[in-house]
Amino acid sequence: MPIQGRFFRRLSEGVAALARRLRRDERGAIAVQFALLALPLSILIFGLVDVGRLSLQRRQMQDALDAATLIAARSTAATDAELDAAGDAAFLAEIAGMNLGLTASNSTFTAGTNNRVVGSVTATLKPIIANFWQRGDFTVTARSEVVRSSKDLEVALVLDITGSMGGTRIADLKVAASDLVDIIVRDTQTPFYSKIALVPYAAGVNVDTYADAVRGPVPVRDVSNVAWVASGTPITAITKAWPARVTSNNHGLVTGDKVLITGINASGSNSMSSLNGQTYTVRRDTNNRVWLDGVNTTLKSNYSSGGTIQKCLTSNCSLVVTTGASHGFSTGDQISFTGIGGTTTLNGQTVSITSLTSTTFDTGVAGLGTAAYTSGGTATCEQSTTPGCRRLAYVSNWGNNKVRSISTCVSERTGPQAYTDAAPSTAYVGTNYPSVSPETNSPNPCPSAKITPLSSDKASLKAQINAYAAGGSTAGHIGLAWGWYMVAPNFGYIWPSASQRPAAYKTKDLMKVVILMTDGAFNTPYCNGVIAANAGAGSGSDDDHINCNATNGDSFSQARALCTAIKNSAYDITLYTVGFDVGSDATARSFLTDCASDSSKAFFPATGSELKSSFKAIAQEISSLRISK
Template sequence: MSRALRDRRGVSAVAFAITFAVLAPMSLGLFDVYQANEQHGKLQDALDAATLYAARSSATDNPTINSIGSKALAANLQLVPGATLTSSSFTLVNNNTQVQAQAAVQLSAFSPMAGHSPVQVSSEVTRNGNNIEVAMVLDNTGSMAGSPLSSLQSAANQLIDLVVSNTQTPFYSKIAVVPYSNAVNVGAYAATVRGVPITAPSPIAAPCIDLPGCTKMKFTTASGSPPTFNVSSCVSERTGAQAFTDASYNGAPVGWVYPAADNPCIGATIQPLSSNKTTLHNMIGTLTAGGSTAGHIGVAWGWYMLSPNWGGLFPSGSQGAAYGTPNTLKVVILMTDGAFNTAYCKGAISNPSSATDGSSGGSNEHAACASPNGDSFTQAQSLCSAMKAAPNNVIIYTVGFLHGGADPQAQAILANCATDAAHAYLPTTGAALQVAFQAIAADLNKLRISH
């Protein structure tokens, strides 16, 4: 017993056992924290790479972006032994300009931290993209009355919601609206772009006979009668060397309009480029149907809305960027429900020089002269060709709303004006019109994120 009491050979074993009982869990815990930190870093790196890859794609819907991101995550993710990827998601936000992603990994079931929350990370990437300036040129003629106009308003409002981003950085998206019928009403801009009318003497005397520029104009009609019409805030095409260019209105003013009582100036006025959805929706709500079809004037003003040469006419936030500005696209959406049939000569609807020129109204309302630029169809083609050419490079979508049946003339105009066949739409119902505008909006969103 005495020797046993003096024996120290087992003391170290007992001490080791006591120490091990305390240090082993601590060691395992430290190892587990190390694993969790290591997995967090690997997961974050993989998710960042996958989010960046997804952002570089042209996807514009969540199912597609999620599929692209998930595949990229799976290809890049390295898991520590026993860990499992439990969830991941990739979603588009801010009108598809950003990709947000989340992912979670559960550590091994044998880990002391297995019952704890999984390792979670998130990532966000702003997509490379483009600024986009869009001018919607919308037919408000008499044939659009009733349900066709309601369908157009619904389609235009949907496009506004889909294209105008809630976040205007780092890239902006703006829309202008040009309603047209027998002319384009430019409202308060009229005096600047066509001149200030002088008060006509009474009785009417020169220079207010067959010469625009007065508050009233007496003109010689095709029938020989001399009616007197009042000036309006609508404008017609310009003539001369700048007829088919976007040269500034300074030195090259647009034409005057003296409308007949049965074919008055359109009520809705132009809306310059804006990113304010409320302003744009309110403007669409003012559209009313009436009058004949001067589509070429609508085309011209669609171009002017985007042109840097016309920027000084509008507030600073509504001015088109300079041609060639990096990452900036200019787009016109031209919509009509029929052939163009109205051109002008000296402020009055011109005497027909072809089957499609000045065909609205009677000869007692037409000027005796023909349009110096040719018919509305010819003018529209010239404007579209100039718009699409370098350095302007305006992208043109056309929409022929053929709710009244096929219209070969309208279809020819639209086919020739469109950038190519993929940019031309021919819906025949209100529902199809909305689908066409939705397809254009989706395409614009793809253009906005291309690089």
């Protein structure tokens, strides 16, 4: 108990005892003394009431400060100024009606160490009776500390930069998205971090230098050998006849085989050695003899010795390349070569191949006269009718032959992992062969804006956003998928820096958020890396679409499946959607409402200013949830 309290308790007890004695004492002197003491004793007794009132006011002030500090800690305020503003408002609300005579200037709220919020208040309370024996007012102080609960924050911002977002729309989006970055990403990244990843999308998502890792690299195979004839068997005789007959034990040849003859020794001016270095077609006679079709040796001198007959590896005696591992190339693929030692004639050439085995293919380049292979070299797939090579040859929806070049954009993943966050090392996402000039008269290119992995660098994030340009059709389902991938731990190994890699799902004190923004219908699904035949209106010319329907179905169907997968409780991801000026588009509104984690997280701004307000509201709600959830 405070000293003042103990003093006044003892004083009151003494006064009461004295009064009892005086009531029993009937002597006149004592009565006079009691009369003289009555007034000061009364003042002291009433002072006890004064002190009790002050004690009550101090308790009320402490309670109000405790509540206000807690409210400030749960707010989104970060700086001392923001905390003070939030705390002052809460403090005034708490003391309203208490008649304590306090104002906002009495209280102060600041950020303390170790994620604490510190509140303090100083008050001057006026006594009623006590100032008879002391000068001035009572000065009372109170202090409160709250450990601010918080969470790490990983947010993927998926932004529509399609052609319909041109003009003021893209300008409004840049402001809205930049404001969101400012609110969500805190200047102080300890003890809790807050990061944002950016996924701008149009006809696809540009993954930039990560393309090889996520959709697979263009196939490049190491060359282990180049040859055009087999090892062969020794020649022991050649007849002077038409056609000539060659004896070579266990030659293994069949009728129609092409062969090369080399190494016959000279035996005169018109010797059999003239057969050297030439290719011939044989007819099988026995296991040990073959005829050389059309070869007349009747005028040659007799065979002397030596020579080898070697079977060509192909029917046209062309060069056959062997790769160290399965090449994966198909007949008709166009393959280029570089760095081959010895058989340098292939270097710099691009040829249409015939696949022979999983590790060999026929180049179609004549082998006769080429130097023997020595070492090294690579074979690269330049063009194919299946996705993966540098160029894709396909038939358009109008029946025309087209050729497109691969881009650093990607399309949707197909197969069993289409709607999962499985690592690209398990299942690649789709390739993208966009419609670009001069390949087409109606370009629908890979957007220049690229993805940005999780980052707390506000300046860099806003610089990326401010560089966005509108153009192209709407593959919103691909954008949504990449929003998920940016916060998916299974994709983390792709990013070069540990700070860019998302934490595991349901890590303690972690929030993961995906925000999908679009201004209209999704209309751009793919088949074999080209916009599908059944793509929606606004996705470019039918002549630029491939003549097959979308592998996974239409864009909205794919997006719905992704929404369901993302909201699986195993991931604990909060999903927001923003439909910018979608108006009466019932399909878009229904999709966006259903896609969000709940209907309160679906926003439908109609104007640029409403778009900014929606983004701000989302940012503030995320920040609030981050602190209080």
